[in-house]
Amino acid sequence: QVQLKESGPGLVQPSETLSLTCTVSGFSLTSNSVHWVRQPPGKGLEWMGIIRSGGSTDYNSALKSRLSISRDTSKSQVFLKMNSLQTEDTAIYYCSTGIWWGQGVMVTVSS
Amino acid sequence: DIVMTQGALPNPVPSGESASITCQSSKSLLHSNGKTYLNWYLQRPGQSPQLLIYWMSTRASGVSDRFSGSGSGTDFTLKISSVEAEDVGVYYCQQFLEYPRTFGGGTKLELK
Numbered sequence: 001q002v003q004l005k006e007s008g009p010g011l012v013q014p015s016e017t018l019s020l021t022c023t024v025s026g027f028s029l030t031s032n033s034v035h036w037v038r039q040p041p042g043k044g045l046e047w048m049g050i051i052r053s054g055g056s057t058d059y060n061s062a063l064k065s066r067l068s069i070s071r072d073t074s075k076s077q078v079f080l081k082m083n084s085l086q087t088e089d090t091a092i093y094y095c096s097t098g099i100w101w102g103q104g105v106m107v108t109v110s111s
Numbered sequence: 112d113i114v115m116t117q118g119a120l121p122n123p124v125p126s127g128e129s130a131s132i133t134c135q136s137s138k139s140l141l142h143s144n145g146k147t148y149l150n151w152y153l154q155r156p157g158q159s160p161q162l163l164i165y166w167m168s169t170r171a172s173g174v175s176d177r178f179s180g181s182g183s184g185t186d187f188t189l190k191i192s193s194v195e196a197e198d199v200g201v202y203y204c205q206q207f208l209e210y211p212r213t214f215g216g217g218t219k220l221e222l223k
Contacts, residue, residue, distance in 0.1 A: 035212070037160075045152075045160065045203055047212040058210040061112065094159060098150070098207070099171065101159040 002026035004034075004095050004102035012085050012109050022078040022095030022102060029053070029071055034078045035098060036069060038091040046091075051078055085109045113138045113206050117215035123223035124194050132189045132218045134204035139184030140167075148208035151180055151189045154217075155200040163202075164189065196222055 008020035022034060029051075036048040049059040051069045059067050068081045078095060092104040118133035140148045147167035152160040162171045164180040167187060177192045191198055199222050204215040 044201075044217045045154075045205075045214045047205075047214060050210070050212075060211045096160075099162050101161075104159055 002097070002100045004097070004100055006093060006095050006102045006105040008093070008105050008107065010106060010108060012089075012107060013111055014086060014109055016085055017081060017083040018085055018089070018107060020080040020093055020095075020105060020107075022080070024076045024078070024095075027097070029073045029076060029078065032097050034071070035096045036078075036080050037094045037096055039094070039104075040088070040091045048080070048093075112211055113140075113209055113213050115204055115206055115213050115215035117202075117204060117218045120218055120220055122219065123221040125223045126195065127193050130191045130194050130198075130220060132191075132202050132204075132220075134182075134187040134189070134215050136185050136187075136206055138208075140206050140208045141184035142208065147182065147184065147187075148206055149180070149182070149187055150205045150207060151178075152203045152205065153198070153200050154203065155197075158200075160203065191220075194220070194222060198222070 003025045005023050012018050033052045035050045038046050049069045051057050057069050066083050071078045087109050090109045092106050094104045095102045114137040116135045124130045149167040151164035154160045163174050168180040179190045181188050201217040201219050203217050
């Protein structure tokens, strides 16, 4: 059974760095890509980036300067790090294979 | 970046009626391999998105045959026949031809 679960802090201070973890089960990260997608409250979906089965990455050009996606295949975990957070980064953050999605984690950027 | 533009529905839709959601891309999503790189997702209230359709017209596993996808290289339609209560939510199209992957703005379906 494929599962993805996001975890991380619910509250981040402005200008600080967000660190999220996506823990997967039921499939191998060396055989499947994982995407990060976010959704501001009441708004639509924004694709953030991908880490492919081979470990290469691609990012949304609007976020590229602040965003990093990495993984630890031995722990079946994918990581998202985004720096210089602002209030407009407040959103639900999802990890997904495209077919399977996590439940999402709400991140609020506020002082 | 490829821009995806979705149309609105004349909400609310009467239960049992059909509904068609449109999506347009700023670039053809038809690849030289003959496949069209378009997904459709449904996000029910309070839930994560669910993949409905991929390759423009292939239903994902477990998806009702009331959902069908069609289109050309740049203009796409998701048709829902006989709308039911469980179909309520926001529908998104997404292109996966190029990076960055881009979503449409979403189309809300409400039931009458």
